[in-house]
Amino acid sequence: MAVSPLAEVDRQRIERLVAEVLASRLSGYGMPIALPVTVPAGTLNPLVVNISVRHMHISQQHLEILFGAGAKLTPARWLYQEGQFASEQTVDLVGPKRRMLNNVRILGPTRPESQIELAFSDAILLGIDVPVRMSGKLDGTPGCIVMGPRGHIVLNQGVIRARRHVHMSPEEAECFGVTPGDAMNLIVEHATCPLTVGGIMVRVAPGHKLEVHLDSDEGNACDLPGATGLRLVKAGQRG
């Protein structure tokens, strides 16, 4: 597959990218593009690292149980990947020890299967021992009770800690020399909290933009907003 050098990307596309990155920065999601970031020559997008705070993905069936017949997700803020959004709707989670996590945001659009992504800190608060899984790999995972304004559901499975991953386009994967399932390292430079986050799984799809997703424990461990530099490099290992 041919690599498009940045010089050949048209002006309109660059302007759109900058606008998107600035928008994600201003909304508190996405790292400032002024950070020293390292990506291979020819990579289409700047390196963006976002923290995924605890959230839920929901099926249309579950959405209607929780929010009423005919309910639809209302976008409150668009996320960096095309078509993904944080919705206005939130739910409360109840764990097996009668502890609650309130105001957990639903991300849209709806999916075939409901899934809840927690950091370990969240899971400890809720009293659930969550496994680390790639999104959608829910067999044998724990469940919880989900409370909405119009009803509740008992999820028998679907609560996970999302495994660290990076989204990228096929062209970007070629620039990095990686394929789906490879592991990468994110090097976070910081005056007091430097961290190298390993085991970041590569996810490739046409239209994806280069974006690392960490959870809040990982983002807090390195104080991501205080980072002075970010580098994403291929690891020697496969996940």
Place this chain on the structure above:
Amino acid sequence: MAVSPLAEVDRQRIERLVAEVLASRLSGYGMPIALPVTVPAGTLNPLVVNISVRHMHISQQHLEILFGAGAKLTPARWLYQEGQFASEQTVDLVGPKRRMLNNVRILGPTRPESQIELAFSDAILLGIDVPVRMSGKLDGTPGCIVMGPRGHIVLNQGVIRARRHVHMSPEEAECFGVTPGDAMNLIVEHATCPLTVGGIMVRVAPGHKLEVHLDSDEGNACDLPGATGLRLVKAGQRG
């Protein structure tokens, strides 16, 4: 200073060390010694990595305001460093947004100045923007309200995120080739959550035992209990 090879350490000392490490493992603090850990030849103690969950250090004056005249801390569990303990006493913290963190444990013995150590996850829950500081460096740090069963105090300062550090004896510092204020890296091997934690500040004192202190965000980021190997290495940098 002469380095004592492990072979010269007497049997009694080894037995005591193993007993201590096993005890710390069984209490949920400290890593299993069965883990592959790497320390230089001649290091007196095995490498122990502990997570410091949010806690408070307290002055005798503050202790008596919160728990009544003449109150003393009651050891509930001895920690790995000689003489340090988790007490039976806990307090509740109230932040500027009227949010609370309940049942925050006090560590003993008492100190000249009260200090509260939170992970960023805790600080976000409490609504406080905490700086990363070495223990005791409290100038300009935020405060909070501390509630005890017999009274409350308004701390004007003293809430920090403790900077990552490693305790060691002068002999161990010599084995690693480090001096106080040097930075080290902890390499955490893990199937899904590998992490290299940088900027671990060296603290040296006679009688200290080799022990890395991470906070709960850092420990959760790498799923420390699931680690398959630990290595502590000198970094090229000074903190």
